[in-house]
Amino acid sequence: MSQDIQAKIEQLTVELNEYNYQYYVLANPVISDFDFDVKIKELEKLENEFPQYKDPNSPTLKVGGDITSKFKTVQHRWPMLSLSNTYNEQELRDFDNRVQKAIGHPVEYVCELKFDGLSISLTYENGKLSQGITRGDGVQGDDVTQNVKTIRKIPHQLKDADFPELFEIRGEIFMHKSAFIRLNKEREENGEQTYANPRNFASGTIKLQDSSEVAKRPLDCFLYFLYLDNRNKLFSTHWESLNKVKNWGFPVSEHSKLCTTINDVLNFIHHWDTARHDLSYDIDGIVIKVNDYSYQEELGFTAKSPRWATSFKFKAERVETTLKSVTYQVGRTGAVTPVANLKPVLLAGTTVKRASLHNANEIERLDLYEGDTVYVEKGGEIIPKIIAVYTEKRLANSSHILYPTSCPECGTELIRQEGEAVHYCPNENGCKPQIVGKIQHYIGRKMMDIQGLGDETIETLFRMNLVRHVSDLYTLHEKRDQLVHIERFGQKSIDNMLNGIEESKVKPFEKVLFALGIRHVGETVAKKLAIHFKTLENIKSASIEDIAAVQDIGIRIAESLFAYLHDQANLEELNKLEIQGLNFEIEEKEVVLAGNGLSGKTFLISGVFVDYSREQLTELIESHGGKMISSISAKLNYLVAGDKMGPSKLAKAEKLNVPIISEQELLNMINQE
Known part of the structure; x- marks a missing residue:
């Protein structure tokens, strides 16, 4: 039973991490919002019941996705967290009850339309737009300032004089449905790849490197949240700040509403569940925020989302169409994903031609036959999914669809590990999508971050037989005479690529370990392994039990890592990388504190x-050796209390006899050093 639970947690973790990558990095969602949320909640429930099996790189702790390497990466001053969400009215009432319990009385909420677009953070200095950053992974994002400046509704210079010297304002970039249909039709006529929906088109547009091309595509924007130091001195509520930023010249939705009760919130939701179809743009739900800023600070955050806000997602639309065929895609890990090819049908404003079938279990559950009439739904109005089969319309002589036993790319017999739903091709060193995918993973920003190299270039280098392993990247300088034959790849591009490859040799050991693409070894796991074992040689010498004994490293990760490091082909590859001078031991740095x-x-x-802001106080405490904890308990030495602190925290601190100190008393403690 215990092994089954662990296997289920690991399977959901791998699946959801891949869905996140497809959605945020590739702008190519492969699962509906609803189904993603169901899986996330299933994983959260299992992790809460069996915390010993929780992956430190769990998608329940993540926000957003990875970042494209095309733009400069910038760290967010305030993290861009995602929102928790629900499709259930009772869960919304539960949210209201939790808020009232923490604050001690009913509160006001601001209800806003949940725009289906690309999140953006804009920085203004002295009233002038200085930077536009995408969400990225929530901690840092892409600098797309020049592209943002092409959006007509975003002001370059504010028109009023009472704005702060420095602030950030966040919102959503989107494309109107009519523009999407027109532009997509033009792309189809030109033989170019079309986009699945307006959200993908907006996301793809804002990440174009040529801002003149971005300017040709009509993007729009609504802004809805203000960040600045000591914001409470200017505004006491979110509603007040929304009205003020509108006066400054920012595009703010006219459909937001201030609500005094949860019933008012639900009435707003009911109205827009129908009225959304009359809008010129897509929304997929309603965002509900606690209005008072001091209450927002009191409620705080989880690792992933604010406790003072949530979103209500609308249920998906459903249509009927015909299944034409099922094809199969192979990912970099060897996972084989079935895709349903459908008779084109209009659904939620877009034409649907394909739908993900996820794995063999889904095909079996649906009991699919060739030519079946199927019901297709867009969960969250983004990605289509086959919900059920209309068996009464099944053709008399149709054949049952059987999941393949061999890889559609290389013909190798597929395997399916116990406890996993996905079939894998084990031919990782001879199957093209796996080889190319692993090298593309290796050069990624969070891994080796090789500048001057992109996914398309890797495809080209593989096709020209110049690269078959990541170690081949480090010998490309010997093949310059062949590189010049790559189309649109001049001497400057070649120099940039070769310099980027050379510079990657200084990346720390944990980055190299993550970049190798070892199954189940994500960014956090790689860091823990590097810190624990110090060198690759030590990991090679460790047994499965030794590896599994590392904190937060389960038996499945240990088995995968052990198998990788005892495969002759992998050892030869690692030896080549070591000869090239890559770091295979950790560089331990001494941490210097202010006191x-x-x-x-x-x-x-x-x-x-x-x-001071709470963030500044946190920095002060940690820079003088103190440790922050997230809740009041007997382990807490000091509660630093400001104005409008919640009564529940105060009562608990007094009950446990935790010393309550002021901002000045904290500064005095530091100054007494």
Whole structure:
């Protein structure tokens, strides 16, 4: 039973991480919002019940996805978190109950349309637009400032004089349905790849490198949240700030509403569940935010989302169409994904031709036959999914669809590990999609971050037989005479690529370990392994039990890593990389603190402060040796209390006799060093 639970958690983790990558990085969703949310909640439930099996790289802790290497990467001053969501009215009432319990009385909410587009953060300095950053992975995003400036509704210079010197404002970039249909039709007529929906078109457009091309595509934008230091000195509520930024010249949706009760919120949701079809753009739900800023700070955040906001997602639309065929795609890990090819049908404003079938279990569950009449749904109005088969319309002589036993790319017999739903091609060193995918993974921003190299270039290098393994990248300088034959690849491009490859040799050990693409070894796992074992040689010498004994490393990860490091072909590849000078041992750096007066003491911050933001106080505490914890318990040494601190925290601190200190008392403790 225990092994079954662990296997299920690992399977969901792998699946959801892949869905995140497809959605945020490739702008190519392969699962509906609804089905993704169902799987996330299933994983959260299992992780809560069996925390010993939780992957430290779990998608329940993640926001967003990876970042394209085409743009400069910039760290967000305030993380761009995602929202928790629900499709259930009772869960929304539960949210309201939790808020009231924490604050001690009913609160006001601001309801906003949930735009189906690309999240953006804009920075203004002295009233002038200085930077536009995408969500990225929530911590850092792409600098798309020049592209953002082509959007007509986004002001380059503010028209009023009472704005702060420096602030960020966040919102959503989107494309109107009519523009999407017109532009997609033009692409189809020109023989170009069409986009699945307006959200993908907007996302693809904002990441074009040529801003003159971006300007040709009519993007729009609504902005809805303001960030700045000591914001509470200017505004006490979100509703007040929305009205003010509108006066500054920002595009703010006219459909937002201030609600005093949860019943008002539900009435707003019911109205827009129908009225959304009259809008010129797509929305997929309603966002609900606590209005008072001080209450927002009191409620705080989880690792993934704010506790003071949530979203209600609308149910999907459904249509009937015909299944024409099922084809199969092979990913970099060897996972084989079935895809349903459909008779084109209009669904939620877009033409649907394909739908993901996920795995063999889904084909079996649906009991699919060739030519079946199927019901297709867009969960979250993004990605189509076959919900059911209309068996009464099944053709008399149709054949049952059987999942293949061999790889559609290389013909190798597929395997399916116990406890997993996905079939894999084990021929990782001889199957083209796996080889290319692994090299594309290796050069990625979070891995080796090789500048001057992109996915298309890797495809070309593979096709020209110049690259078959990641180690081949480090010998490309010997093949310059062949590189010049690559189309649209001049001397400057070649120099940039070769310089980027050379510079990657200084990447730290944990990045190299992650870049190798070892199954189940994600970014966090690679870092833990590097810190624990110090060198690759130590990992090679470790047994499966030794590896599994590392904190948060399960038996499945240990088995996968052990198998990789005891495969002769992999060992030869690692040896080539070591000869090229890559780092296979960790470089331990000494951490220099500003002081150690708070060493060994734990702190929690609550409320609103006069001279410092909560983030600044956190930095001060940690830079002087103190440790932040997330809740009041007997382990807490000091509660740093500001104005409007919640009564529940105050009562709990007093009950546990936790010392309650002010902002000034904290500064005095630091200064007494």
